[in-house]
Amino acid sequence: MKYKSHIFSSFKAKLIGLMISVTFISLLMASVGLTVVQVKSFRNSLESSTLSNMEILSFNLIPMLVFDDSDSAQRLLTSLKTRPAVKEAEVYRLDELEGLVFVARYPEGGEHYVHKDIREYITPEFFGEKHYLTHPILLDRETVGYLYVYSVFDELGRFQLEIIGTVVVIMIVCLLLALIIALKYQAILLRPLRLLVDVTEEISINKDYSLRADSTGNDEFSHLALGFNAMLDEIETHDRQQRQAKLDIRQLNMGLEETVKKRTVALELANQNLLATLDQLSQSKNKLVEQEKMASLGGLVAGIAHEINTPVGIGVTAVSHMGELVAQLESEHRAKTLRPQDLDRFLVNANECVDITFNNLGRAADLVKSFKQVAVDQSSDSVRTILMADYLHEILMSLRPQLKKTEHKVELQCAPGLKVRCHAGALSQILTNFIMNSLIHGFEGVDKGVITISITKRDQRISLTYSDDGIGMDADALSRIFDPFYTTRRGHGGSGLGAHVVYNLVTQALNGNVVAKSELSEGLSFEIDFPERENHVVK
Structure with missing residues (x-):
């Protein structure tokens, strides 16, 4: 299959295909043009013959229309039997009051039926092999009637088939001749290219x-x-x-x-x-x-x-x-x-x-x-169920010695009956670090600050938001807040591990995530999200 694909994609095959294609297209265009011309010429000859006969017949119908002799007109139309192509003919007299008046019809005895106004066919029309013609009957250059003729030229179809058959035979013969010539001369034309390909293949194989x-x-x-x-x-x-x-x-x-x-x-x-x-x-x-x-x-x-x-x-x-x-x-x-x-x-x-x-x-x-309770929780990794509001008050009670030295306030937003099963010690350590961070760093130079702690539960997940209205921090410090040993109070008692400890407790002990947000003079907030139940034990 690969070999055949190579043959048909070679330059030799493409060259032969190009020559055959050019020859075929040229012959096809010439044959189509010749066929159209021949068919049109044959159709014109049929139409001319029919028109000549209708002129003679129209001339003979003049006295019959003048004297309203429909029987003679009918007998005259019977002469059309000698023309098998004529399938229907009708004669009409033109009356000033009644308009077109039917006179005679061929074949005789047939039902009088006209598809539309016969005067529309004064210009002859061909529809395939069917031909429609209406010839005016003139007396002293005045129209006294019309002769309508409907013909079917079977010889036109036979002529078309003969022309097409002849064209197909000529095209086949010419294509065969073109193929023989292409095969003969492509070897001469492509010999230098074949030699070049041979050299290329030998170099590729032998690396010479x-x-x-x-x-x-x-x-x-x-x-x-x-x-x-x-x-x-x-x-x-x-x-x-x-x-x-x-x-x-x-x-x-x-x-x-x-x-x-x-x-x-x-x-x-x-x-x-x-x-x-x-x-x-x-x-x-x-x-x-x-x-x-x-x-x-x-x-x-x-x-x-x-x-x-x-x-x-x-x-x-x-x-x-x-x-x-x-x-x-x-x-x-x-x-x-x-x-x-x-x-x-x-x-x-x-x-x-x-x-x-x-x-x-x-x-x-x-x-x-x-x-x-707070000290036991911070030194233990056990999981237990806590009443969140009461536990927050216990954490604040343990931090009372630090809070009472300032005028800062802590606001709790937590439903009284909210129960949460989690690492209580981790939660206590997190909030303790947050509050101490606000007292030491966030409220530096602030006399009366507000700390807000909000806890909600939704779909078995706990959301904790801690915020203060302190001095905040810039974008660079915020991006490094959870890095170990990073502190803005180096040499003033800051170890740089408080926020890092919080990050580890949230991600490992609570199996949650924490996000810090802050701008200068806009305070600092932490958003923590963790599942209600957690069985993982930090080692």
């Missing part, structure tokens, strides 16, 4: 670039052979240079192999050192992240300890005062100087001390409870 094509002569193929030989000169030179270059490279490679081996050993050693260094850096990074978490927890511990100290101190003072009252009451009782009013005064003071002690110890217990 010293061969040259025959360039004798002064035709286009000779010029092609000259160009081909010049190209071979360049290829031969290039091939010689390439062989020499390969030899030089082979010798050079032999000398470089030992060097490559030595470099490979050195590179492997360097890679091992680099891998060890990367491992150490990864461990250091993980330690720093854990230190950042512990530092955050340590800050909570210090704040809570300071916060608890106040109610505990008040409770101790109240209990000490109550001890003094008890000692005084006991002394008066032993001295038997205790009066009823002294006992009443003691009871009032004792109740006041109990109330003070109870209220302050309750405050301390609430602080310890909130801190205990």
Whole structure:
């Protein structure tokens, strides 16, 4: 199949096809033109013959129309039997009052029927083999009637078939002659090209670039052979240079192999050192992240300890005062100087001390409870179901020592009954880092700022939006906010790991995603989206 495709796509086949195509198109155009001319000439001769006969018949019909002799007109029309082509003929008399009046019809006895006004055929019309003709009958150049004739020329169809058959035979003979001539002369015309192809194939097989094509002569193929030989000169030179270059490279490679081996050993050693260094850096990074978490927890511990100290101190003072009252009451009782009013005064003071002690110890217990839950969550990777609104209040309670030092406000937007199953510790750490970031960086130079925390649930996914109205940050800082060790307060206590820890907690612990948005003087916001249930445990 491939061989046949090659034959039909060769230049030889294309040349023969071109010659045959040109011959065929030329013969076809000439044959069509000749056929049209011959058919038209034959049709004109038929029409002329019919018109001559109608003129004679019209002349003979004049007295019959003048004297209204329809029987004679009918007999005269019967003479058309000698013309088999005539299928129908009708004679009409032109009356000034009645218009066209029917006189006679051939064949006799047939029904009088005219498709349309016969005067439309005064100009003869051919429709295939059918011919329609209406000839006016004139008397002293005045129309006295019309002769309508309908003919079917079967000989016209036979003539057309004969002409077409003759043309087809001539075309076939001419095409065969053209094919024989093309086959005879294509070998002569394409011999230089065939020799050039032979040289090309031999060079391609044997890689012998010293061969040259025959360039004798002064035709286009000779010029092609000259160009081909010049190209071979360049290829031969290039091939010689390439062989020499390969030899030089082979010798050079032999000398470089030992060097490559030595470099490979050195590179492997360097890679091992680099891998060890990367491992150490990864461990250091993980330690720093854990230190950042512990530092955050340590800050909570210090704040809570300071916060608890106040109610505990008040409770101790109240209990000490109550001890003094008890000692005084006991002394008066032993001295038997205790009066009823002294006992009443003691009871009032004792109740006041109990109330003070109870209220302050309750405050301390609430602080310890909130801190205990938040601290346990931050140090654990367990998944549990939490009431989101209550848990947010516990987180804010643990951050109260830091918030009470400022005039900033925190606004919570969360449905009271919203329950979420997630890593509570990760959520606590995230919000703690956000709030501390706002207090340390976002509200720098801002006296009264507002922090907004909004949490919604839709289709088993939780959306958390945290925003502040602080100083914000530029596009460059925003693009690097989650990079480890990136901070805008280098040397002022910033480690650059807070936002990076948040990113890891959101993507790994919560299996969600976080997006930061900010502009200078427009505050900073974080949008977090994560699934409600998460069973993945961060290791």
